[in-house]
Amino acid sequence: MNEQIKNILLVGVGGQGILLASEILSEAAMLAGFDVKKSEIHGMSQRGGSVVSHVRYGKEVFSPIVPEGEGDILFGFELMETCRSLPLLKAGGAVVANDLQISPPSVLMGHEVYPEGLVENIKTRFPDLLLLDGQQMAEQAGNVKAANTVLLGAVSKRLDIPEQFWIKALEKMVPSKAVEINKKAFLMGRACK
Amino acid sequence: MKEILSGNEAIARGAYEAGCLVACAYPGTPSTEILENAIKYKEIDSSWSPNEKVSLEVAIGASFGGGRALCTMKHVGVNVAADPLFTLAYTGVRGGLVLVVADDPEMHSSQNEQDSRNYARFAKVPMLEPSDSQECKEFTKLAFELSEQYDMPVMLRSCTRISHGKSIVELGERITDLPTPKLQKNPAKLVMLPGNARVRHPMVEASLLKLSQDGTKMAINRSELRDKSVGIITSGVCYQYVREVMPDASTLKLGMVHPLPQELIREFAAQVDKIYVVEELDPFIEMQVKAMGINAIGKDIISQCGELTPGRLRTAFGLPQNLASQPEKLPGRPPNMCPGCPHRGVFYALNQLKAYVTGDIGCYTLGFMPPLSAMDTCVCMGASIGMATGVTKVVSDDEKKKVVAVIGDSTFLHTGINGLMDMVYNNSTATVVILDNSITAMTGRQDNPATGFTLMDDPAHAVDIPLLCKAVGVKNIRIVNPLDLEETKRVLAEEMERPETSVVITNKPCVLIKRENVYQRGQVYSVDEDECLGCRACLKIGCPAIEWRPADDGSKKGKAHIDSLLCNGCDVCRQLCKFDAIGSKK
Numbered sequence: 001m002n003e004q005i006k007n008i009l010l011v012g013v014g015g016q017g018i019l020l021a022s023e024i025l026s027e028a029a030m031l032a033g034f035d036v037k038k039s040e041i042h043g044m045s046q047r048g049g050s051v052v053s054h055v056r057y058g059k060e061v062f063s064p065i066v067p068e069g070e071g072d073i074l075f076g077f078e079l080m081e082t083c084r085s086l087p088l089l090k091a092g093g094a095v096v097a098n099d100l101q102i103s104p105p106s107v108l109m110g111h112e113v114y115p116e117g118l119v120e121n122i123k124t125r126f127p128d129l130l131l132l133d134g135q136q137m138a139e140q141a142g143n144v145k146a147a148n149t150v151l152l153g154a155v156s157k158r159l160d161i162p163e164q165f166w167i168k169a170l171e172k173m174v175p176s177k178a179v180e181i182n183k184k185a186f187l188m189g190r191a192c193k
Numbered sequence: 194m195k196e197i198l199s200g201n202e203a204i205a206r207g208a209y210e211a212g213c214l215v216a217c218a219y220p221g222t223p224s225t226e227i228l229e230n231a232i233k234y235k236e237i238d239s240s241w242s243p244n245e246k247v248s249l250e251v252a253i254g255a256s257f258g259g260g261r262a263l264c265t266m267k268h269v270g271v272n273v274a275a276d277p278l279f280t281l282a283y284t285g286v287r288g289g290l291v292l293v294v295a296d297d298p299e300m301h302s303s304q305n306e307q308d309s310r311n312y313a314r315f316a317k318v319p320m321l322e323p324s325d326s327q328e329c330k331e332f333t334k335l336a337f338e339l340s341e342q343y344d345m346p347v348m349l350r351s352c353t354r355i356s357h358g359k360s361i362v363e364l365g366e367r368i369t370d371l372p373t374p375k376l377q378k379n380p381a382k383l384v385m386l387p388g389n390a391r392v393r394h395p396m397v398e399a400s401l402l403k404l405s406q407d408g409t410k411m412a413i414n415r416s417e418l419r420d421k422s423v424g425i426i427t428s429g430v431c432y433q434y435v436r437e438v439m440p441d442a443s444t445l446k447l448g449m450v451h452p453l454p455q456e457l458i459r460e461f462a463a464q465v466d467k468i469y470v471v472e473e474l475d476p477f478i479e480m481q482v483k484a485m486g487i488n489a490i491g492k493d494i495i496s497q498c499g500e501l502t503p504g505r506l507r508t509a510f511g512l513p514q515n516l517a518s519q520p521e522k523l524p525g526r527p528p529n530m531c532p533g534c535p536h537r538g539v540f541y542a543l544n545q546l547k548a549y550v551t552g553d554i555g556c557y558t559l560g561f562m563p564p565l566s567a568m569d570t571c572v573c574m575g576a577s578i579g580m581a582t583g584v585t586k587v588v589s590d591d592e593k594k595k596v597v598a599v600i601g602d603s604t605f606l607h608t609g610i611n612g613l614m615d616m617v618y619n620n621s622t623a624t625v626v627i628l629d630n631s632i633t634a635m636t637g638r639q640d641n642p643a644t645g646f647t648l649m650d651d652p653a654h655a656v657d658i659p660l661l662c663k664a665v666g667v668k669n670i671r672i673v674n675p676l677d678l679e680e681t682k683r684v685l686a687e688e689m690e691r692p693e694t695s696v697v698i699t700n701k702p703c704v705l706i707k708r709e710n711v712y713q714r715g716q717v718y719s720v721d722e723d724e725c726l727g728c729r730a731c732l733k734i735g736c737p738a739i740e741w742r743p744a745d746d747g748s749k750k751g752k753a754h755i756d757s758l759l760c761n762g763c764d765v766c767r768q769l770c771k772f773d774a775i776g777s778k779k
Contacts, residue, residue: 030361039357040357047559062434062436067437067507068503080523110743125517
């Protein structure tokens with residue numbers, strides 16, 4: 001395992017804005033002077049399927065995908081998807097999860113039930129869990145659409161990228177009229193313990 | 194200047210810096226974004242073609258006219274473009290011609306995982322394979338240079354992890370000293386009659402031999418000696434996995450995978466104790482290395498199926514895994530048609546009519562998924578129509594009535610139209626449904642010859658699909674509103690019954706179209722809980738906006754609920770409710 005590389009996984013459901021969050025993270029890492037690689041799947045997965053985005057940064061990054069069992073941080077936008085991707089994390093890895101459930105088709109149709117006790121399940125396997133209500137916090141920041149940015153702020157606290165580069169990345173990647181709200185949302189997430 | 198670019202963005206940038214004048218493609222995951230990024234550069238004439246064969250022919254024309262041309266496609270697209278490709282190898286080029294092919298190991302968005310490197314060898318065309326975005330840009334530029342230097346088209350092979358992976362790229366300037374294109378006749382080189390082709394073929398073989406020799410000195414083929422007990426020959430994204438998992442091993446990184454630089458391979462093999470080949474899919478390099486008399490290990494330890502990952506490479510080499518937690522069983526989350534998708538009602542009706550549906554490639558292939566479960570075959574682009582004709586040739590007259598081909602507008606224009614000509618010409622009685630949603634949806638909303646706009650967003654003539662069907666001889670052409678279930682089912686039933694070719698065309702747009710005045714979201718619907726008896730009829734369309742909420746008492750009872758954020762107000766669920774429990778929100 002290469003200790004000099006930070007491995008972050010962003011997981012959730014197609015349409016949740018996972019790709020934009022991973023773009024901001026990659027941009028911030030590049031601005032901070034790191035080598036960066038990122039990988040995800042487009043296409044079929046966009047139609048409401050599971051999405052996993054891999055971001056790796058450090059001195060020199062080789063593989064564009066996080067080696068199995070080497071993830072430092074799992075950034076989950078949805079609880080069941082967070083749980084699904086746990087095997088990618090290393091022992092003692094951190095989880096920052098949005099407290100949100102989105103039912104897959106089999107649950108919507110009543111053929112299966114949405115699993116219960118996911119938070120406890122995650123916590124037992126990975127005690128370093130930060131569970132946030134991204135939607136509610138984003139509402140406080142002024143726009144429910146900024147939920148991802150709140151969560152990204154919380155993730156940023158666990159990474160060695162100085163704040164100024166996060167702000168620069170946000171300014172570059174977010175549409176200009178939404179920049180102020182997103183900065184506020186980001187700092188709110190960043191203030192979470 | 195540095196930027197984080199995807200492999201696809203970097204290929205487009207490379208074409209720009211190389212002075213490329215023409216870029217064309219038919220969209221296909223994971224290659225689509227190359228052309229979507231080429232339009233950032235106004236110096237390049239970028240266009241969507243109706244299919245990959247036309248696309249390559251346009252690029253060949255641009256090259257023969259004297260300009261540098263880029264053509265991009267997914268791996269299966271090369272099957273469609275193979276006809277011009279094989280003869281293009283004989284004619285060679287005038288302006289440099291680069292054909293980018295993006296493979297999809299693991300089939301993230303494809304129906305097979307064919308290995309395009311075989312095409313390079315089969316068609317006798319050189320092939321480069323980059324292993325990150327910086328190389329995507331540099332190799333694209335080099336491919337244009339090699340194309341002109343050796344008078345050959347050059348293929349550039351990407352894969353999902355390269356095309357959709359991002360890494361840092363140092364940008365350069367566009368070269369400006371290329372000659373201005375001008376007509377220049379050279380029929381002995383460009384008219385491939387047998388007499389001319391017989392002259393050209395030995396020249397192709399000679400060029401490949403020379404390129405193989407020159408490859409030994411090329412910087413993109415690189416021997417990196419570290420621990421000499423293990424030597425690994427690899428290329429593309431696999432190089433990154435090798436460096437990740439076995440940082441101390443010696444590697445021979447091949448930037449050119451066809452023709453192989455044989456001398457360099459021999460030199461490398463002589464310097465290490467044990468030789469491995471690490472490659473995804475076919476043993477393409479391995480077999481050639483073995484044929485050189487070198488005892489290499491490859492597919493004995495690495496699967497021919499699926500993509501490679503660092504973990505899979507560890508397993509192959511017997512290295513320990515780092516897994517801290519095991520996967521557990523959770524409900525799956527497959528992709529689904531969007532709320533309000535105009536395809537949903539058609540598949541519901543086909544399910545009700547117990548049709549035998551020959552399907553095709555697009556979002557509507559999701560009609561296979563339960564609860565719609567109304568697709569029985571899916572092979573390749575345009576196949577639905579020809580296959581429907583074939584099925585009707587062998588089954589009983591009664592069963593013939595059940596045969597329905599389903600195809601989207603873009604796929605119909607891609608290769609479906611030929612199938613329809615055959616259906617009429619040879620008098621098949623099957624029914625064809627053209628799901629015209631006014632866009633190429635699955636690959637992310639690209640325009641096509643029937644949408645009225647070009648890739649550059651200029652207005653264009655929109656192919657009149659009903660008139661086109663009429664022109665090929667279809668007598669029974671019906672246009673239906675797919676959001677009207679009763680009408681859709683009735684018309685389908687009538688045309689399935691008819692002992693003649695018929696075409697049913699749906700006329701509602703994709704809900705994701707952003708262009709003004711094409712798609713309009715309807716009134717959002719809700720369920721009146723007092724009226725809902727929990728009959729589950731509305732669940733039969735599998736709409737992501739409708740959720741079954743079980744009763745608190747743990748019985749099988751419950752009620753439907755509509756998510757007002759997801760609902761697009763298509764009205765289809767309301768038509769299924771016998772109790773008037775679903776209505777638009779006041």
